[in-house]
Amino acid sequence: MSGLLVSLQDAVVQGVLWGIMVLGVYITYKLLDIADLTVDGSFAMGGCVCAVMILNFHVDPWVSLGVAAAAGMAAGAVTGLLHTIFEIPAILAGILTQIGLWSINLRIMGGKSNVPLLKTDTIMSKFIAATGLSKQAAAMIIGIGIAIVMISFLYWFFGTEIGSAMRATGNNQAMIRAQGVNTNWTKLLALTISNGLVGLSGGLVCQSQKYADIGMGTGAIVIGLAAIVIGDVLMGKLRSFASKLISAVVGSVIYFVIRAMVLRMGMDANDMKLLSAAIVAVALCVPVMMNKWRIKKSYTEGGE
Amino acid sequence: MLDIKNVRKTFNKNTINEKKALNGIDLHLNEGDFVTVIGGNGAGKSTMLNMIAGVYPIDSGKIQIDEINISRDPEYKRAKYIGRVFQDPMLGTAAGMEIQENMALAYRRGQGRGLAWGIRTSEKSYYYEALKKLGLGLQDRMTNKVGLLSGGQRQALTLLMATLKKPKLLLLDEHTAALDPKTAKKVLEITQEIVEEQNLTTLMITHNMKDAIQIGNRLVMMHEGRIIYDVSGEEKKKLEVEDLLKKFEEASGEEFSNDRMILAK
Ligand SMILES: Nc1ncnc2c1ncn2[C@@H]1O[C@H](COP(=O)(O)OP(=O)(O)O)[C@@H](O)[C@H]1O
Ligand SMILES: [Mg+2]
Numbered sequence: 001m002s003g004l005l006v007s008l009q010d011a012v013v014q015g016v017l018w019g020i021m022v023l024g025v026y027i028t029y030k031l032l033d034i035a036d037l038t039v040d041g042s043f044a045m046g047g048c049v050c051a052v053m054i055l056n057f058h059v060d061p062w063v064s065l066g067v068a069a070a071a072g073m074a075a076g077a078v079t080g081l082l083h084t085i086f087e088i089p090a091i092l093a094g095i096l097t098q099i100g101l102w103s104i105n106l107r108i109m110g111g112k113s114n115v116p117l118l119k120t121d122t123i124m125s126k127f128i129a130a131t132g133l134s135k136q137a138a139a140m141i142i143g144i145g146i147a148i149v150m151i152s153f154l155y156w157f158f159g160t161e162i163g164s165a166m167r168a169t170g171n172n173q174a175m176i177r178a179q180g181v182n183t184n185w186t187k188l189l190a191l192t193i194s195n196g197l198v199g200l201s202g203g204l205v206c207q208s209q210k211y212a213d214i215g216m217g218t219g220a221i222v223i224g225l226a227a228i229v230i231g232d233v234l235m236g237k238l239r240s241f242a243s244k245l246i247s248a249v250v251g252s253v254i255y256f257v258i259r260a261m262v263l264r265m266g267m268d269a270n271d272m273k274l275l276s277a278a279i280v281a282v283a284l285c286v287p288v289m290m291n292k293w294r295i296k297k298s299y300t301e302g303g304e
Numbered sequence: 305m306l307d308i309k310n311v312r313k314t315f316n317k318n319t320i321n322e323k324k325a326l327n328g329i330d331l332h333l334n335e336g337d338f339v340t341v342i343g344g345n346g347a348g349k350s351t352m353l354n355m356i357a358g359v360y361p362i363d364s365g366k367i368q369i370d371e372i373n374i375s376r377d378p379e380y381k382r383a384k385y386i387g388r389v390f391q392d393p394m395l396g397t398a399a400g401m402e403i404q405e406n407m408a409l410a411y412r413r414g415q416g417r418g419l420a421w422g423i424r425t426s427e428k429s430y431y432y433e434a435l436k437k438l439g440l441g442l443q444d445r446m447t448n449k450v451g452l453l454s455g456g457q458r459q460a461l462t463l464l465m466a467t468l469k470k471p472k473l474l475l476l477d478e479h480t481a482a483l484d485p486k487t488a489k490k491v492l493e494i495t496q497e498i499v500e501e502q503n504l505t506t507l508m509i510t511h512n513m514k515d516a517i518q519i520g521n522r523l524v525m526m527h528e529g530r531i532i533y534d535v536s537g538e539e540k541k542k543l544e545v546e547d548l549l550k551k552f553e554e555a556s557g558e559e560f561s562n563d564r565m566i567l568a569k
Contacts, residue, residue, distance in 0.1 A: 157419075161412060164401075164422035168409055171398035174390070178357070179465075180383030180414040 015253030016143035024197030025224030037094030041101030043217030046202025051212035072199015311365030343526035384414030387466030396462030399451035410465035456487030
């Protein structure tokens, strides 16, 4: 029983740390209507950069986290340039960056596919040393703290003039261009900010699990989409922007809790990706099928 | 005010779908001109407005507003001078955003956008008054999402947004064509009120010949990417729909071939 409790607590912590990534996915997928596949690569990049910074360059863990976010932003900017200046479809632009990042991330880690952080300080270990909290409690407080800061930042940012223009870009590009906004710029900026959050999340996960791995971001986009779907199902009734952002993080927590439970029930960890993909696919199919069904039902032969 | 010199545009050049949409357009608008534009389907009316707004680059020619050459400026830069309303009511507004948010976006047309708050409290009373003038009750629904509005309401809002910050030039592309007759009439009335009040230089495409004759101080007719008839002042006021049809046949050597126009007679 206590084993279950521990693994659920672990899952909640993971959910919060990955929740920062989900916020990034929320920006592109929900606000800009772009499915950005850069995420898998920029998440791993955040982790790899963070690990190497701490281990090889002895940089402060907090600063390393900042560098991880900056690396993610750079990756997002590359996708943004490919998509806006060179007019490559967003999905393909994201795939290209993601594939390229695989090699770059390996280089960052000096050719190794895994960099452990065994004896070095992390933001969690420092926090534990300062407060005497348990490992889980420390990671949880840090995760929730950063999530609150990021949600506040996004709430503020999307209320500003640039942020509003960005939301309008996701709504109706013709309209916002007619109002004098360069939509290439807003899209580029959105992809940059989004992947900055993703890189930050990768850095956090790396420090909490005490290693970076070349494959740590594989499937991140699907986790992100699944978390958004779950959050939407649970909290979709709430309309305010702040609650939408919170629901993304909550969705992430629920996702990891579900994951922990099905794993405990004996599901093969490798099947988890299939389950995630199925969740997202079903969530995308349901509205379409409902609509088709409605049209079919409303058909009457010969009118009336 | 607006100066268009020998503007040409061919779509899909050197392909089987090559289409000469504009064949040397020359047009000069004076400050305060309200010009109605008519012509058959595919005459190039929308293309002319799109070229002025910068939706696509022109092949050759020159477009100037108040002596400023905007021929090669991108669409978002020209927006500083131009307010626009499209034929499709869905195109002019952001459906997922509030009425007041849409207005705040339009109020900043052509200005640099920074990290200041997207909508200031002080603006809201201005928007309230502007919406009230429309007479559609939208002033009491300022925090509603625009997606909840009808086509006519959205078109009236788009019109208001296009003129919230006075544009040098207002471009209207059959902006009442997608509305039912009653709503179309209302939106057209609002259009006239706003244009008159702000003394806006306006180009309005319409498929209704009667409207084209009655509204504005000048009328141009287009055919195959050219302006084939340009009339203003007293002469325009005396026009009849029959005169326009005859003019068209004279200039083009064809029967007028726009179903919607014939009906609008
Ligand atoms: N984006 C485009 N690509 C290719 N052809 C176009 C495009 N826009 C307009 N055309 C063509 O140019 C011609 C003029 O179109 P348009 O300006 O829309 O006519 P109107 O508004 O007078 O009905 C038409 O033959 C149309 O098919
Ligand atoms: Mg047209």
